[in-house]
Amino acid sequence: MDKIKFDAWVGIFVAVGIISLLGLATKVGNLTSNDIRETYMVTANFENIGGLKPRAPIKAAGVVVGRVNSIVFDTKAYHAVVSIDIDKRYVFPKDTFANIYTAGLLGEQYIGLEAGGDTKNLEQNDRITQTQDAVVLEKLISQFLYSKASEEDK
């Protein structure tokens, strides 16, 4: 008698727990909406990545299509090698352009992809050749001041 009561309550308890977890996963989290599971990895070289971090989003036309996997510094060529995971559902031509953008003025940085016109598509372990570095605020300001100064010289 008691045993049945315990079993029933514990069964309900575990069920409520699983429902909560499912609720967290689907309603609160992003398990269904933009879940990125099957991916292929490509790399891109940048002279300067600014404040880009692992797990930063990869966007094409504003849609999240992947995430930054890892960032390493190549000690031979002295540039940053960024590996990115792109969702298998999205294919891009080989001559796709990768830019590092900033969301808002001071927001997080992400990589924006702009498709080229090549007929072949990017595959696992390919390298994106055309890249544009992050805009570094200090550089912008110094360029601005420099050009101002040269204007005044004239």
Place this chain on the structure above:
Amino acid sequence: MKTLFNFFEKLGNSITSRVLRLGAATRLIFLIFVYSGDSFKRIHLTIREVYFTGVMSLVIIVVSAFFVGMVLGLQGYYTLQKYGSSEAIGVLVALALVRELGPVVTALLFAGRAGTAITAEIGLMKATEQLSAMEMMAVSPIARIIAPRFWAGVIAMPILASIFSMVGVLGGYVVAVPIIGVDEGAFWSQMQANVDFNFDIMSGLIKSLVFGVACTIIALFEGFDAPPTAEGVSRATTRTVVTSSLAILALDFVLTSFMISG
């Protein structure tokens, strides 16, 4: 000179006794794993304990979670509206709950509700010679009493933490959407865009699992180690709450720093 010597003697004594207790607790963990096979053969013992630790804690968990969620919603709204981004309230509530408050507050409540009950029960069993009697009947108290309670705590904690987080989000929703009037679509979509299943929800779940192990071991050990008197048991119960709370907060810091860096 003499007082200085006494001071060092006391210091050394307290350190050795602490180390001895830590050793005894480690031995208990080891024995629990050794005897777990025996207690899994009779799963109804563990189910019974899940009822006492988990189901009986459900009310306090659900009620607290709802209020915590509502408070987060209110506080978040007053701060976020200054920056004109009150839609982000869902993200704030969800991340705070899933990553931190869910596992931590659940564990603290668990230590107070279930942990003390375990300590008092085991301490009383020891004081009334029930554990000795079991030993004399050739039944291991570790297999029959301790291990089922351990596994029940480890099972119940992540379930309770999941329920806490979910109910907390609902509490935040109730404040944000019907009461304050944040757009419902924005509330959920912002939340979904920013809460990652693996990174946020799973890490919260792992935290609660670790807290479950820590809280239950502390409660069991304090009960098992309590002097077999009424005073001893009541002191052990107090120690369970203090030690568990400190362990939860310290472990939370360690786990969070690992999760953020990894």
Place this chain on the structure above:
Amino acid sequence: MSDNIISIKDLRFGYGNRELHKGINMQFPRGKVSAIMGGSGSGKTTILRLIGGQIKPTAGQVSVDGTIVHQQDREGIYRLRRKMGMLFQHGALFSDLSVFENVAFPMREHTDLPENIIKDLVLLKLNAVGLRGAAYLMPTELSGGMARRVALARAIALDPDIIMYDEPFAGLDPISMAVICDLIRTLNDALGATSIIVTHDVAETFSFADYVYFIADGVVAAEGTPKQLMTSKLPFIKQFIHGEKDGPVPFHYNAPSLNSDLGL
């Protein structure tokens, strides 16, 4: 096999520097009721714990049925304990189980008997202690004497060869005491078991025990049948049996003389 089911040889045991037993020799013959008596703190209960293998002696040995207890591994000790039943001082009933489940506990743990046989056996055991009607009460609903009788039913659940009683009379009213006395004797004879009683109640013990050991200062101070002991001339035995306040066991704890303490 010897006629003594338990024999204790030159047993020494102590906590830290304090030696509790300084070479104890005892024999417990099969089928008899033997009692171990002594003042509080003389280590009577510890002897039961040594027989049960819960603690190990520092020297000497306890053998049960020809097996030396402290040389056994865990399995061996558990095998020995299945031959033993023990009644704890306050019963030590499992507070979360009903009276029925308490008595059924050893059967469920150590046998694979079907439920209906367990039920019959439990009711028989409870009947033997006169508490069949209390089978579905919880231990908290029992009086002290009833709790001890239930614990006795649990101790004999598996028909043990040896039944040990730790202070079975402590804190009982005279009627319950008489009931327990009677049960100890009848159960011992009915089960053909050997009983060992640790107690300091002289009158009750002498009324039914076959043989009595007195321990004092860590050794066996006197032994014999109740009749022999009643006429004993040993001062300690006389003091104990007749409950005199002063004698070889002094009324005053060791202290300097009162005059010097008061500064006179």
